[in-house]
Amino acid sequence: MVGLQVDQIAQELTRGQLPIPEKMTAVVLDAYTGVEALRVEQRPVPKPGKDEVLVKMAASPINPSDLAVLEGHYGFKLTPPIVPGGEGSGMVVAVGPGMIGRYFLGKRVACLNQGKGDGMWAEYVVTSAKGGVLPLNKAISLEQGAMSFVNPLTASTFLEIAQKCGHKAIVLTAAASSLGQMVNRLFRSAGLQVINIVRRDAQVEFLKEQGASVVLNSSKANFEEQLRDLCHQHDSHLAFDAVAGKMTGQLLTALPEHSKVIIYSALSREAVEASPSQIIFEDKAIDGFWLGPYISKKNLLQILRMWRRAQRLMLTELKSTIRAEIPLQEAKQAVKDYLDHMTGGKILLKPSYS
Amino acid sequence: MVGLQVDQIAQELTRGQLPIPEKMTAVVLDAYTGVEALRVEQRPVPKPGKDEVLVKMAASPINPSDLAVLEGHYGFKLTPPIVPGGEGSGMVVAVGPGMIGRYFLGKRVACLNQGKGDGMWAEYVVTSAKGGVLPLNKAISLEQGAMSFVNPLTASTFLEIAQKCGHKAIVLTAAASSLGQMVNRLFRSAGLQVINIVRRDAQVEFLKEQGASVVLNSSKANFEEQLRDLCHQHDSHLAFDAVAGKMTGQLLTALPEHSKVIIYSALSREAVEASPSQIIFEDKAIDGFWLGPYISKKNLLQILRMWRRAQRLMLTELKSTIRAEIPLQEAKQAVKDYLDHMTGGKILLKPSYS
Numbered sequence: 033m034v035g036l037q038v039d040q041i042a043q044e045l046t047r048g049q050l051p052i053p054e055k056m057t058a059v060v061l062d063a064y065t066g067v068e069a070l071r072v073e074q075r076p077v078p079k080p081g082k083d084e085v086l087v088k089m090a091a092s093p094i095n096p097s098d099l100a101v102l103e104g105h106y107g108f109k110l111t112p113p114i115v116p117g118g119e120g121s122g123m124v125v126a127v128g129p130g131m132i133g134r135y136f137l138g139k140r141v142a143c144l145n146q147g148k149g150d151g152m153w154a155e156y157v158v159t160s161a162k163g164g165v166l167p168l169n170k171a172i173s174l175e176q177g178a179m180s181f182v183n184p185l186t187a188s189t190f191l192e193i194a195q196k197c198g199h200k201a202i203v204l205t206a207a208a209s210s211l212g213q214m215v216n217r218l219f220r221s222a223g224l225q226v227i228n229i230v231r232r233d234a235q236v237e238f239l240k241e242q243g244a245s246v247v248l249n250s251s252k253a254n255f256e257e258q259l260r261d262l263c264h265q266h267d268s269h270l271a272f273d274a275v276a277g278k279m280t281g282q283l284l285t286a287l288p289e290h291s292k293v294i295i296y297s298a299l300s301r302e303a304v305e306a307s308p309s310q311i312i313f314e315d316k317a318i319d320g321f322w323l324g325p326y327i328s329k330k331n332l333l334q335i336l337r338m339w340r341r342a343q344r345l346m347l348t349e350l351k352s353t354i355r356a357e358i359p360l361q362e363a364k365q366a367v368k369d370y371l372d373h374m375t376g377g378k379i380l381l382k383p384s385y386s
Numbered sequence: 387m388v389g390l391q392v393d394q395i396a397q398e399l400t401r402g403q404l405p406i407p408e409k410m411t412a413v414v415l416d417a418y419t420g421v422e423a424l425r426v427e428q429r430p431v432p433k434p435g436k437d438e439v440l441v442k443m444a445a446s447p448i449n450p451s452d453l454a455v456l457e458g459h460y461g462f463k464l465t466p467p468i469v470p471g472g473e474g475s476g477m478v479v480a481v482g483p484g485m486i487g488r489y490f491l492g493k494r495v496a497c498l499n500q501g502k503g504d505g506m507w508a509e510y511v512v513t514s515a516k517g518g519v520l521p522l523n524k525a526i527s528l529e530q531g532a533m534s535f536v537n538p539l540t541a542s543t544f545l546e547i548a549q550k551c552g553h554k555a556i557v558l559t560a561a562a563s564s565l566g567q568m569v570n571r572l573f574r575s576a577g578l579q580v581i582n583i584v585r586r587d588a589q590v591e592f593l594k595e596q597g598a599s600v601v602l603n604s605s606k607a608n609f610e611e612q613l614r615d616l617c618h619q620h621d622s623h624l625a626f627d628a629v630a631g632k633m634t635g636q637l638l639t640a641l642p643e644h645s646k647v648i649i650y651s652a653l654s655r656e657a658v659e660a661s662p663s664q665i666i667f668e669d670k671a672i673d674g675f676w677l678g679p680y681i682s683k684k685n686l687l688q689i690l691r692m693w694r695r696a697q698r699l700m701l702t703e704l705k706s707t708i709r710a711e712i713p714l715q716e717a718k719q720a721v722k723d724y725l726d727h728m729t730g731g732k733i734l735l736k737p738s739y740s
Contacts, residue, residue, distance in 0.1 A: 107667030276662035298662035305659060308630035308652035311674035313461030318672040320665035 034385055036090035036174060038140060041123055045138045050125055052086070053077060057383065058154035059363040060113045064104025067371065070116075070364045078150070078158040080128035085136050085161050087143050090174035091357070091380045092120030092152035094370045095182050096209070096274070096297055101151075102367070105301065107322055108147030117152030117381070118145045121168060121178035125156075133161040141165040142180035146324065153363055155383040163328070163335075169343040175354060175380060176346055179210075184342040184350040186296070186323050187214040190272055191222055193294070193321075201225035203263060203271035203287070205279055206299055207247065208235035208375045210352050215272070216244050217349040227262050229279075235375060250279070259286040270294070272321070277302030280318060281310075289314045296321040353377035359384050388739055390444035390528060392494060395477055399492045404479055406440070407431060411737065412508035413717040414467045418458025421725065424470075424718045432504070432512040434482035439490050439515050441497050444528035445711070445734045446474030446506040448724045449536050450563070450628070450651055455505075456721070459655065461676060462501030471506030471735070472499045475522060475532035479510075487515040495519040496534035500678065507717055509737040517682070517689075523697040529708060529734060530700055533564075538696040538704040540650070540677050541568040544626055545576055547648070547675075555579035557617060557625035557641070559633055560653055561601065562589035562729045564706050569626070570598050571703040581616050583633075589729060604633070613640040624648070626675070631656030634672060635664075643668045650675040707731035713738050 044050040056077045063069045080086045097118050100106040120143050127133035143165050145151040149158065159165055168177040194202050204215055207228035219226050220243065228239055228247040236247045246266075248258055259282070262268070269291040271283040277300035283293045284306050295304065295318065310316045327335060342350055355377030358366040363381050370379050398404040410431045417423045434440045451472050454460040474497050481487035497519050499505040503512065513519055522531040548556050558569055561582035573580050574597065582593055582601040590601045600620075602612055613636070616622075623645040625637040631654035637647045638660050649658065649672065664670050681689060696704055709731030712720040717735050724733050 105663060107663070280662075281657065295662050295665050298666065302662075303635065303659045304662050304665065305657045306672075308634075308649050308656075308658050308674075309459055309461070311649050311658065311672060312652065312676050313674070315674060315676070315679065317674065318660075318665060320662075320667070320669060320671065322666050322669070325669065 035382055036088060036122060036385065038123055038174070041088065041125060042138055045125065052126060052156075056155035057360055058115050058150075059117070059360060059381070061102060061116050062113050064102070064109065064112065066103050067364060067367045069102070070367065072361050072363065077156045080126055080133065080158050082128050083130035083132055083161045084128045084158050085124045085133045085165055086126040087122040087141060087157045087159060087165065088125045089120050089122040089152060089155055089157055089383050091178035091382045092117045093179050093352070093378045093380050094367055095119070096299065096374065097182060099367070099371065100297070103301075105298065107324075108145075110147070110149075115150035115152075115154050117154070119143060119178065119181040120152030120157070121174045121180070122157070124165065127161070130161065136161060136165055136167070140168040140174065140177065142168055142177050144181045153360065153381055155360070155385065166339050169346065172343060172346050175357070176352065178380060179352045179378060180343065180346065182323065183211045183214055183352060184346060185327065185338065186211055187218050187350060188338060188342050189321075189323065189326060190215055191218050191224070194219070194224060194270060195222070197270070199224065199268070199270045201227060201266035201268035203227045203229065203259070203268055203283060205229045205271070205283070206274035206297070207244075208239055209274070210378055211274075213239075213242060213353075214350050216242065218345070221349055225266050225268070227259070227266060227268055229259070250282075256282055256286060259283075263287050272296060275300050276304050278305050280304045281306040284310045284316050284318070287316065289316070292317045292319055294319045294321045355379055357382050389736055390442060390476060390739065392477055392528070395442065395479060396492055399479065406480060406510075410509035411714055412469050412504075413471070413714060413735070415456060415470050416467050418456070418463065418466065420457050421718060421721045423456070424721065426715050426717065431510045434480055434487065434512050436482050437484035437486055437515045438482045438512050439478045439487045439519055440480040441476040441495060441511045441513060441519065442479045443474050443476040443506060443509055443511055443737050445532035445736045446471045447533050447706070447732045447734050448721055449473070450653065450728065451536060453721070453725065454651070457655075459652065461678075462499075464501070469504035469506075469508050471508070473497060473532065473535040474506035474511070475528045475534070476511070478519065481515070484515065490515060490519055490521070494522040494528065494531065496522055496531050498535045507714060507735055509714070509739065520693050523700065526697065526700050529711070530706065532734060533706045533732060534697065534700065536677065537565045537568055537706060538700060539681065539692065540565055541572050541704060542692060542696050543675075543677065543680060544569055545572050545578070548573070548578060548624060549576070551624070553578065553622070553624045555581060555620035555622035557581045557583065557613070557622055557637060559583045559625070559637070560628040560651070561598075562593055563628070564732055565628075567593075567596060567707075568704050570596065572699070575703055579620050579622070581613070581620060581622055583613070592729075604636075610636055610640060613637075617641050626650060629654050630658050632659050634658045635660040638664045638670050638672070641670065643670070646671045646673055648673050648675045709733055711736050
């Protein structure tokens, strides 16, 4: 089993001798019914059209948003069968017509699934040269680079949102996740307080070992009271919530007047529940956050600036811990393992290439 | 039984001979347990302090917000016993020290309960000269004037909010209420479409007779589908919701992407329920509206301009229908009658004065 050989591909590309096979291995979802609808199949290697690139994939993580895709809870919902995988890394080995694509040929890139076609859990992926790929910083490995988009840009955006409104402290649920750890490091560097919420004592310990000063366990009896005290003590008026369901209402109640809960994931898979009195009489609001549309509102210059800043922090504040690298063929079992244990490092899927 | 005699009081005030009694009749709430905790008692007539005025009351309506107060669901919650009553009208018969109060002496005024003291269901009320009273337009009767604040300013503010963001159509729940009727007249005059939601066929007919073009009955089987179609057809991205509970989620689902539901009352008395996917992936938000704080953010000039505009429309767009005038002594039964039948005109409570 050999992974992506960047140097060899670069040489072959230079000589114009790069062989691109007819068929590839890909993970396919047959219906939006969860992990059991996943299978691995051989399918034709797609061909890039105008302003598109063909990426030979190196790695792709399993993100919570991928799980939402499998269950049909995500914002994109193309007609199945689809190839899942929200982001990844690889090398551009072919391009369609258009200037922009040509710029990327032979480059190591991070890829983002923009919801218009198949995702990254495959050996080859066609994606748009306009927003579907961005160049990887040389210092970043393909493994780290596979996780350049979703978590690093979400964490960066959370900081941008918090700073724009002058917040000094935020509340964060599902705080022991990879994203949660990044948010903690990034906000700490910027001098902002994070009030972390997790579900287990082990996660409390874990985050505290990593330097988090305030971590609450939501399964404790006095959680709501403690959260309320901390929100008022730190004058925190903003929460980023990955849980939804009852948690959103608990956050809303704990925060002082004139606060907002921004929901960015719904790990509980439950409807948001909130007290109307909190919303009417305490000037509290519920809003949503979805990375793709947020970023696509920026102009190219703003995006590139954000990208460069995030790439620069990929070895420090925005680094992901990798728990395991699993062959693409074993994606189904890998997703099951991830479902059983969602914190403690990322699982990367990697094509083998014979 | 004689009501407030404005001319007589004016003469007596001019001669400095106005007798103010020691005791008065007032409605009192003993606990936040609803209408059964109401009783009528004799209590001392309060004395105005610095920048305060004493109003001899003419009339005070029973508003939905008063019902929320009785049940302890309102934003203000002073320690009982309290005198309820959110707004009313009367004449200023005495003032405490301070220039501002003196301006109002002998004037017909509308009064607003600002949540700092007793309310309007009494023969005499002390309120702040800075925001608790505003002069009534000469053309407005004391009965209409008793309903100058809550509904007219809420309807005016809804129009202000809708126009500020360039909306051409809004959704309105509990649309057959007095406020709902005002909103319909005001928005129609301004050329904005209202998509009305009510719960009964009789209310559909009623609003249509009043000129509303779009009225939906939320108890019909195809309500959600119809609402969705209408929201998209009219490109409506804003809803004002007085119901909360499941209705908020239904509104959120029916509205197109990039929409907001503003909750201003919670007639269902149920927790807001909403799909997190709608909030995350469709850029939909839930916000609250409370008249008092909204207005208090304005400066005095803005408030007076808004007040004058609203007073000018009190005989047309912002007129309330009066169903019954009930003596203050019978407040408990009047509230019960209102609870049984909340649409179809306002019930006014009126002191009798022997």
